[in-house]
Amino acid sequence: MSNAFKEAAEAGMPLLRVRGLTKMYHLGEDFWALRGVDIDIHEGELVSIIGQSGSGKSTLLNILGCLDRPTGGDYWLAGHHINKMNSDDLAAVRNQVLGFIFQSFHLLPRLTALENVMLPLGYDHLRKHPDMRAAAVAALERTGLGDKLNNRPTQMSGGQQQRVAIARALVNKPSLLMADEPTGNLDSNTARDILNLFKELNRQGTTVMIITHDPNIAANTNRKIEVRDGLVIGDTKIEHPGVAA
């Protein structure tokens, strides 16, 4: 572990800060997917990042999720200077600071709900988890699946699967929950339930970031960051977020 990870959060720094973030791909010719993005996200926020496909939002998500490295610019998350970290430290950030939620859930089909939720705990090299099972049960109870502990993903509905995935993201008590089109594979009723779950988690103090292309979902958050052509083109506070319909 480098010192970068152990350092306490820098004073006055928001939970997430990016400055001048760029990303270039070599696709025959140089292609700039991100062309200088600045974002601050504070603790307790419920933010949506909205953009059409090709806007650079996926690239931004991959970098913010510590799965990819930027070409240029700086990224701080929970006080850690992310773009200066080595890959083991990045793994620790993904494990302990971030909670990832995917559009297609990405549950391991051969594991039960409980085992799926326990998965991140096994990769925590820094903290001891004397009772992984209890932690996983608590996370599943928070997402309303306390009675489905031993079901396998194939025995559950899409909404239930996404709740398992959310419990898995919550189990390590992350500072930031990052959801990539979390309702994209769900019918509208279930999508509403999941959105309400995010709101509930946010009310309980978890910072939530939802990446989406759907303005209706963005309208349910407290703040909407709009991305187009690799740039942030709008950052609006939503005073009275709509109740998910």
Add this chain to the structure above:
Amino acid sequence: MTYWLLLKTAIQSIRLNWLRTLLTLLGIVIGVGSVIAMTAVGQGAQDTVVARISAMGSNLLIVSSNSTRTGGVSSGRGSSSGSRSTLSITDVDFLRKTLTSSSGLTPIVNATGQLIWGASNYSSSVNGVSVDYLNVRNREIDTGVMFSEAEQQNRATVAVVGQTVITELFAGEDPVGQQIRIGRIPFTVIGTLKESGSGFGGDNDDLVLVPYTTAQARLSGNQYVSAIWIKAVDKESMTPLQEQLTLQLRTAHRLADSAEDDFTVRNQAEMISLVSQSTDTFTLLLGAIAGISLLVGGIGIMNMMLVAVTERTKEIGLRIAVGARGSDILLQFLAESVLICIMGGLLGLLFGVGGAYVLQHFFSVNTSLSTNTMIISVGFAAFVGVAFGLYPAYRASKLDPIEALRYS
């Protein structure tokens, strides 16, 4: 990831594809099994030969004559009675007086003869030996007595017979006190030898012992002896004894310094080590051939693991996304291949031991299982798991999580 969790994850993955795993495992099972069975066969062969040499008696030096000069070592039992020997009874008497550290010495006067008892006859090897014979060759009298010093001096026509002779000539009857003829000379049987079993170079029970003096006077008709067997006091004194005896014999034979020995001294310890060496090579060869199948099994493991990594690309991506390090992924796949190989190794151990048992009990092949070989071959199987699992595991650990999660 804790080791327990690693093991649990590996078992989960193996159970998911148990048939495929079982088939791949078979290569390792056959490899380890054949290494164990083959080396057991090789070791068993060695044990048999060494036991036969040892059965001749311990700490033996065998002097035989170089009656004809041939390249290499002369044949096992000394020269036949027909050829002229360079060793004579004077050498025997001389050595008996001069050798200080021998605990026994017997000449062997070979006289193959037709044995006749009543109406039956049988051809056996008749050895003219001294009273010391029993001590030198570690033999014991079964019934009756060995001939005495006096009988030896008086060239008494007495004989001691082995068990095979009892069966063949006397049809199992008690031979002690019976009159037989060896050739034309009548002998009285005064004792029988305890069974010694099949020995190095033939049946140790198919023989008749007579005093060497009698053998020379009545059977061979000359002063030559075909071999002299000398027993050293202990293992350590064998080499000095061998040197001393060579020197003495050279003096006795008046050999010039430049002349080669006209006799050969063989040291039983050397013979054992020589035989052991050659059977070791044999065992190694068998083991190596079997080891190749273990390697082939390893290639099968690698193949399967590469398929497993591809199949589980998405899983790997997810694991990385929730915080697995590259080393976690590497260890996970390595644990899986090592576990498969150890399982194969243990199954192979079972098959190898079972195979050796079947060979021993149903095909009368002497086998000797060695704990070392078992440990080494199962250990080698685990090593194969590491060696052939490393590349697939490395590939898995280097997957790009973004690509991996998108994989379908």
